[in-house]
Each structure stands twice: as structure tokens, then as C-alpha cells.
Amino acid sequence: MAEFDALxxxxxxxxxxxxxxxxxxxxxxxxxxxxxxxxLAVRENGCCSFFTFTLIVADGTLALEVAVPPGQVEVLDALQARAGASSASG
Incomplete structure (x- = not known):
């Protein structure tokens, strides 16, 4: 998680x-x-295979999309909270 937080x-x-x-x-x-x-996506998928990561490079932009099955929404909620908190403080 520390590496995701740094990213x-x-x-x-x-x-x-x-x-x-x-x-x-x-x-x-x-x-x-x-x-x-x-x-990070490849390593995380190795331990938590329910994640689907998509790296998007288009029109000079870069994005990472993260998808989970409905039963794992709480994990995505936590990832969103970490991303929002880290990006706001950085």
C-alpha cells in the first residue's frame, strides 16, 4: 500500500x-x-486477482482504471479513499 500511496x-x-x-x-x-x-498493477494482481487494472494512454493523457467484482466494492472504496487523500496532500 505504501507504494500505491507514493504513486x-x-x-x-x-x-x-x-x-x-x-x-x-x-x-x-x-x-x-x-x-x-x-x-504496481501487475504485482497487486498477483496477490489480489479480483482486480482488473487498465492503463490508458491516449491523446497525451495517462489514466489507470481499476475495476472489481460487486463483492469487492469495499476494497475499491478503500483504494479510492487512499487515492483521494494522497493526491490531496501531495
Whole structure:
């Protein structure tokens, strides 16, 4: 979680919740942030396979979408809270 918090603090520009089971994190667009987000997503998926991570690079923007099944919404709620708190303090 500390590595996600560090990414959130350094790179998250905005946090949106387009659906109950999906979180959209707009990141500062850079190759380093893309690589960092991808590495964290792969490692997290190794221990918590219910997550679906999608890294989006388009039109000069970078975003990380996180989706979970309905039974894991509480985990997504907690991730959203951490992303919002870290980006607000960073």
C-alpha cells in the first residue's frame, strides 16, 4: 500500500468513480508514471486477482482504471479513499 500511496501522492491528478465497481485515476502523463503504475498493477494482481487494472494512454493523457467484482466494492472504496487523500496532500 505504501507504494500505491507514493504513486497517488506524486501522480494522481483526479479521482473519479464512473461506476460503483470502477475507479478512474487520471495520472500526470510521463513514461515513469506509466511504468510505475503498470508495475504496481501487475504485482497487486498477483496477490489480489479480483482486480482488473487498465492503463490508458491516449491523446497525451495517462489514466489507470481499476475495476472489481460487486463483492469487492469495499476494497475499491478503500483504494479510492487512499487515492483521494494522497493526491490531496501531495
Amino acid at each position: 497517488f501522492a506524486a501522480a494522481v491528478r483526479s479521482v473519479r468513480r464512473p461506476q460503483r465497481t470502477r475507479l478512474h485515476l487520471e495520472l500526470v502523463s510521463s513514461p515513469d508514471n506509466a511504468a510505475r503504475a503498470a508495475e
